[in-house]
Amino acid sequence: MAPKAIIAPSILSADFAQLGADCARTMDQGADWLHVDIMDGHFVPNITFGAPVVAKIRKHVDRPAEKHGRGTFDCHMMIAEPKKWVREFQKAGCDLYCFHYEAAFSSAAESPEAKTTDARTNPKDLVRYIHDCGLLAGVALKPMTGVDVLTELLESPDPKERPDMILIMTVEPGFGGQKFMASELPKVQALRKKYPDLNIEVDGGLGPGTIDQAADAGANVIVAGSAVFGAQDPAEVISLLRSSVEKASAQL
Numbered sequence: 117m118a119p120k121a122i123i124a125p126s127i128l129s130a131d132f133a134q135l136g137a138d139c140a141r142t143m144d145q146g147a148d149w150l151h152v153d154i155m156d157g158h159f160v161p162n163i164t165f166g167a168p169v170v171a172k173i174r175k176h177v178d179r180p181a182e183k184h185g186r187g188t189f190d191c192h193m194m195i196a197e198p199k200k201w202v203r204e205f206q207k208a209g210c211d212l213y214c215f216h217y218e219a220a221f222s223s224a225a226e227s228p229e230a231k232t233t234d235a236r237t238n239p240k241d242l243v244r245y246i247h248d249c250g251l252l253a254g255v256a257l258k259p260m261t262g263v264d265v266l267t268e269l270l271e272s273p274d275p276k277e278r279p280d281m282i283l284i285m286t287v288e289p290g291f292g293g294q295k296f297m298a299s300e301l302p303k304v305q306a307l308r309k310k311y312p313d314l315n316i317e318v319d320g321g322l323g324p325g326t327i328d329q330a331a332d333a334g335a336n337v338i339v340a341g342s343a344v345f346g347a348q349d350p351a352e353v354i355s356l357l358r359s360s361v362e363k364a365s366a367q368l
C-alpha cells in the first residue's frame with residue numbers, strides 16, 4: 117500500500133488576477149495541497165511569480181497547516197539558483213520546497229552571478245539546508261534525467277539528507293496544458309518498487325484520461341492544473357483523481 121493520496125492542483129492554471137480567491141476555492145473543493153509553480157525565465161522559458169505572491173495567497177487559505185497538514189504550499193521551484201531562495205520562501209509560508217536536481221549543476225548555476233550566490237550546491241547539502249530551514253524537501257526530475265541519480269539521496273544514512281518527496285515530471289517543465297508523457301512512468305514504477313513509503317509526485321498532463329496510468333505506476337501525489345481549473349465541476353475531478361490513486365494503492 118502506497119502512502120496516502122494527495123491531490124495538488126497546479127495554480128498555474130488559475131486566474132492570476134484573482135489568485136487568492138481561486139486558491140481558497142480549490143482547497144474548499146477538496147484539494148489537499150496547492151502546487152505552486154515558480155518559474156524564473158532561466159531554468160525554464162517562462163516566468164510566473166515569487167515569494168511575495170506566495171505570502172499573499174497564503175492569507176486566503178484558511179489555516180493550511182492545521183486543516184491540511186504539512187506540505188500544503190507545495191512550491192515547485194523551476195529556477196536556476198534553488199539555494200538562494202529557500203529562506204525567502206520559508207518566510208513567505210512555503211511548506212514544501214521542491215528543487216530540480218538538474219538546477220544545482222545547470223549551466224545557469226555556472227554563471228559568474230551564481231558563483232557569488234552559492235548556487236553551485238550539492239543536492240544532498242541543499243536537502244539538508246531546506247530541512248534546517250524547517251521545510252519539507254522535494255527533488256524534481258525533468259524527463260531526460262534518470263532516477264539513478266537519486267539513490268545517494270534516498271539512501272543516505274542521515275535523515276536530514278533524505279528528500280520527503282520526489283517529483284517526476286511527465287511533461288517538459290515550463291507550461292501548463294501539455295500532453296502527458298507516459299514514457300516517464302517506468303521511473304515512478306522503479307521508485308515505488310524500491311521505496312514503498314516514499315511520496316512520489318507526478319506533474320504534467322494529468323487528468324481523468326491519464327490518472328489511472330500514473331496511479332497504477334505508483335504515484336500518490338497528483339498535480340493537475342488545466343484538468344482541475346478548466347473543469348465544469350473541479351470538485352468532481354479532484355474526487356476522481358483521489359479515487360483512482362486509492363484504488364491503485366490498495367492493489368500495490
Ligand SMILES: O=C(CO)[C@@H](O)[C@H](O)COP(=O)(O)O
Pocket residue numbers: 126128129151153192287288289290291292293294319320321322339340341342343
Ligand atoms: O510544472 C508544471 C509545468 O511546468 C505543471 O505544474 C503544469 O502547470 C501542470 O499543468 P497541467 O499539465 O496539469 O495543465
